[in-house]
Amino acid sequence: MKNLPSIKQLQYLLAVHQHQHFGRAAEACFIGQSTLSSAIQNLEETLGCQLIERENRSIMFTAIGEEVVERARKIIDDTISVKELTKSFLNPLQGQLTIGIIPxxxxxxxxxxxxxxxxxxxxxxxxxxxDTSDNLLDKLEKGQVDVALLALPYNTKKFHTHILAQDPFNMVMHKDYEAAKGIADFNLLPPSSVFLLEREHCLTDHALSACHLSKSECINPFEAASLHTLLSMVERQLGVTFLPQMAINAGILAHKPMVFNAAQDTAYRDIGILWRKTSGRIRDFRLLCDKLKPFFTEKCAR
Amino acid sequence: MKNLPSIKQLQYLLAVHQHQHFGRAAEACFIGQSTLSSAIQNLEETLGCQLIERENRSIMFTAIGEEVVERARKIIDDTISVKELTKSFLNPLQGQLTIGIIPxxxxxxxxxxxxxxxxxxxxxxxxxxxDTSDNLLDKLEKGQVDVALLALPYNTKKFHTHILAQDPFNMVMHKDYEAAKGIADFNLLPPSSVFLLEREHCLTDHALSACHLSKSECINPFEAASLHTLLSMVERQLGVTFLPQMAINAGILAHKPMVFNAAQDTAYRDIGILWRKTSGRIRDFRLLCDKLKPFFTEKCAR
DNA sequence: GAATTTAATCGGTTATAACGATGAAAAACC
DNA sequence: GGTTTTTCATCGTTATAACCGATTAAATTC
Structure with missing residues (x-):
C-alpha cells in the first residue's frame, strides 16, 4: 500500500496557496505556524519534490506545486462531497441550499x-x-451555488441537467398595433419592429431560435437591460417583443394596453436545473425536483 | 476547517469492500485486524452513518456505504495520480507504461x-x-491501461484524445479481378463482392463510412475474424476488401497475387491516442506523442 | 545597526494509529 | 448439546505523528 499524501496535508497546502503566507494560512487552519511548516515539508517529502519555493520574504509555488494544488482542490472537494452525501442521507434537505437563477x-x-x-x-x-447563465455555470463549478436554474438549450454538458418544464413564447404588442396581426412568419414583420433584451440574456437567443427568427432587419438594434424597459419600448414604439409564458402568468402585462398570443406551438424555452455530477447532495436535489416540476409546470401553463 | 475522512480511512474502506472481510482486508493493508476495525468505526463516526452492516458471519455494505466506496475509489485514484504526477515530473517516462492497442x-x-x-x-x-476499442476504453477507465491507441472516429469524449496520423484506406483485390477496375462509386461493385471483418472491429465501420459504402448488397455477409482470413477469402473468391495503408506498408500483401489502389483521397481512419483527463502522467504521454507522431505518420505513409 | 518579518528548527506534549490479547456471538462440527 | 471455529469488537499498551510555544536564522525595513 502506497504512502499517499493525507487529506490534511492537501488542505494545508491549499490554505498556503490561498493566503500565499504560512502564518496566515496556519491561522486559517487553526494550527500553529510550525505545525503547518512541517506538514508541508512532510508532503513534499512523500511527493518527492519541492512544491513551494521559500524565498527571502515571500513564497512562490513551483510549476509542479501549482499543478498539485489544482488536483488537491478537486480531491478535497470530492471528499467534502462524501461528507455532504452522508449528511443529506440522514437529514434530507436540511441546512443551507444556494440556488442560482437567471434574471x-x-x-x-x-x-x-x-x-x-x-x-x-x-x-x-x-x-x-x-445572475446570467454564464456566470451561474461558473459559480456552479466553483461550488458557490449548489444548483442552477436556467433556460435551455444551453451548453451544459459539464453538469447533470434535468428539464423541469417548457416555457412557451408569446408575441406581445400594443393592442392597437395592427402591423403584426395575422403574421405567421415573424421574419415578415416590419423593419426594426422586434425589440429584444441585451445579448447577455439567453432569453434573446432563445426567442430568436424558438420563433425561427433569422437576424433579419425586422429586429430593432436597441438592447434592453430588463423586461420592463423592453415592455415600455414596445408599448411606446408600437412594435412587438417575445415574452415567455412565465412572465405573462406573473402579471407583467397587467393593467397595460397590451395583447399577446402564442408564438408557435414549437416556440418555447426549457427551464432546467443543473448540478455538479460529483455533488454529495444529489438525493436532496432529486427530492427538490419532485416539488419543482409541478411548480414550474404551473408557472408556465397557458 | 471540517473534519474530513482521511485518505487512510478511505483506503481501508476500499480494502474491506474488495475482500468483503475485515481480517483479509487488514492483512492486505499490512495492519492488524483491530486497527482496521477501529479505523472503519472512526470513519463511520466522522461520516455520521453506518457504512457496513456486520452480521453474524459475513459483512454487508449499506446502500450509502456502496456510494461512499464508489466516491472513495475516485478520491484514492486522484490522490495516486498526484503522486504519479510528481514522480513523472522528476523522472519522465520511467517505470511501467501499459498501452492498449486495437488489433x-x-x-x-x-x-x-x-x-x-x-x-x-x-x-x-x-x-x-x-483488445477491441470498447474493451480498451473500459480498461482505460478502470486504470488497467495507461493510454489507448485506437482508430477514430469513435466515441471517446470521456478521455483526452489526440490524433497521431491519418491512415488511408486502399481497395485490395486479386490482380485478375476485373469487375472492380475503374469503379469510382464502390456501391456499384458486384453483389457480395466486398469482404469485411466481423462487426466487433471498428475497421469495418471505418471502411464503410470512409469509402461512402451504404450497407448495400455489394457487401458479402461473411464476417472475417482476422485480416489474414479476410485476405484469403478475397484472394480465392476474387472479390475486394479495404485495407488501411498501415497493413499494406507492413507487408501483408507481400508475395501475393494482389493489387491495391487508393480508395479515395478522403477515405482514411485516424490513429488516435487516449488517456484519462485526470492522469498524473500527462507530461509523459505528451513526450511519448512527440515520438509516436512521426512513427505513425511513417507507418501510414503512401 | 536595530526592529521587523517570515519560515525553519527544537524540545516537549498530546492525540492518534498501531499492536496483541481477549471477548462475544453465531455458525459449524462432532 | 457441547466444542470448535470463525469473525468482528473491545481493551490496554505502545509507537508514531501531530501539534504547540519558544527560539533561531535570514532577509528586509527603518
Whole structure:
C-alpha cells in the first residue's frame, strides 16, 4: 500500500496557496505556524519534490506545486462531497441550499419559490442568487451555488441537467398595433419592429431560435437591460417583443394596453436545473425536483 | 476547517469492500485486524452513518456505504495520480507504461513500437495489451491501461484524445479481378463482392463510412475474424476488401497475387491516442506523442 | 545597526494509529 | 448439546505523528 499524501496535508497546502503566507494560512487552519511548516515539508517529502519555493520574504509555488494544488482542490472537494452525501442521507434537505437563477426566471418565481420551500422543506435555509447563465455555470463549478436554474438549450454538458418544464413564447404588442396581426412568419414583420433584451440574456437567443427568427432587419438594434424597459419600448414604439409564458402568468402585462398570443406551438424555452455530477447532495436535489416540476409546470401553463 | 475522512480511512474502506472481510482486508493493508476495525468505526463516526452492516458471519455494505466506496475509489485514484504526477515530473517516462492497442493496429506496429521505446526511452518498461476499442476504453477507465491507441472516429469524449496520423484506406483485390477496375462509386461493385471483418472491429465501420459504402448488397455477409482470413477469402473468391495503408506498408500483401489502389483521397481512419483527463502522467504521454507522431505518420505513409 | 518579518528548527506534549490479547456471538462440527 | 471455529469488537499498551510555544536564522525595513 502506497504512502499517499493525507487529506490534511492537501488542505494545508491549499490554505498556503490561498493566503500565499504560512502564518496566515496556519491561522486559517487553526494550527500553529510550525505545525503547518512541517506538514508541508512532510508532503513534499512523500511527493518527492519541492512544491513551494521559500524565498527571502515571500513564497512562490513551483510549476509542479501549482499543478498539485489544482488536483488537491478537486480531491478535497470530492471528499467534502462524501461528507455532504452522508449528511443529506440522514437529514434530507436540511441546512443551507444556494440556488442560482437567471434574471428572466428569478423575477417571476423567486417569491413563490421561497414560499414553496418554506412549506415543503421547513428545515431548509434557501439562498437565491440571480445572475446570467454564464456566470451561474461558473459559480456552479466553483461550488458557490449548489444548483442552477436556467433556460435551455444551453451548453451544459459539464453538469447533470434535468428539464423541469417548457416555457412557451408569446408575441406581445400594443393592442392597437395592427402591423403584426395575422403574421405567421415573424421574419415578415416590419423593419426594426422586434425589440429584444441585451445579448447577455439567453432569453434573446432563445426567442430568436424558438420563433425561427433569422437576424433579419425586422429586429430593432436597441438592447434592453430588463423586461420592463423592453415592455415600455414596445408599448411606446408600437412594435412587438417575445415574452415567455412565465412572465405573462406573473402579471407583467397587467393593467397595460397590451395583447399577446402564442408564438408557435414549437416556440418555447426549457427551464432546467443543473448540478455538479460529483455533488454529495444529489438525493436532496432529486427530492427538490419532485416539488419543482409541478411548480414550474404551473408557472408556465397557458 | 471540517473534519474530513482521511485518505487512510478511505483506503481501508476500499480494502474491506474488495475482500468483503475485515481480517483479509487488514492483512492486505499490512495492519492488524483491530486497527482496521477501529479505523472503519472512526470513519463511520466522522461520516455520521453506518457504512457496513456486520452480521453474524459475513459483512454487508449499506446502500450509502456502496456510494461512499464508489466516491472513495475516485478520491484514492486522484490522490495516486498526484503522486504519479510528481514522480513523472522528476523522472519522465520511467517505470511501467501499459498501452492498449486495437488489433488492426497492433499487429502491424507492435514490434517496431517496442523497438522505438527501447531506444528512445530506455528506462521505460513497455506493456502492450491488444483488445477491441470498447474493451480498451473500459480498461482505460478502470486504470488497467495507461493510454489507448485506437482508430477514430469513435466515441471517446470521456478521455483526452489526440490524433497521431491519418491512415488511408486502399481497395485490395486479386490482380485478375476485373469487375472492380475503374469503379469510382464502390456501391456499384458486384453483389457480395466486398469482404469485411466481423462487426466487433471498428475497421469495418471505418471502411464503410470512409469509402461512402451504404450497407448495400455489394457487401458479402461473411464476417472475417482476422485480416489474414479476410485476405484469403478475397484472394480465392476474387472479390475486394479495404485495407488501411498501415497493413499494406507492413507487408501483408507481400508475395501475393494482389493489387491495391487508393480508395479515395478522403477515405482514411485516424490513429488516435487516449488517456484519462485526470492522469498524473500527462507530461509523459505528451513526450511519448512527440515520438509516436512521426512513427505513425511513417507507418501510414503512401 | 536595530526592529521587523517570515519560515525553519527544537524540545516537549498530546492525540492518534498501531499492536496483541481477549471477548462475544453465531455458525459449524462432532 | 457441547466444542470448535470463525469473525468482528473491545481493551490496554505502545509507537508514531501531530501539534504547540519558544527560539533561531535570514532577509528586509527603518
Amino acid at each position: 428572466t426566471v428569478a423575477s417571476f418565481i423567486a417569491a413563490d419559490l421561497y414560499h414553496l420551500c418554506a412549506t415543503e422543506f421547513p428545515d431548509l435555509e434557501l439562498v437565491l442568487i440571480e | 488492426t493496429v497492433a499487429s502491424f506496429i507492435a514490434a517496431d513500437l517496442y523497438h522505438l521505446c527501447a531506444t528512445e526511452f530506455p528506462d521505460l518498461e513497455l506493456v502492450l495489451i491488444e
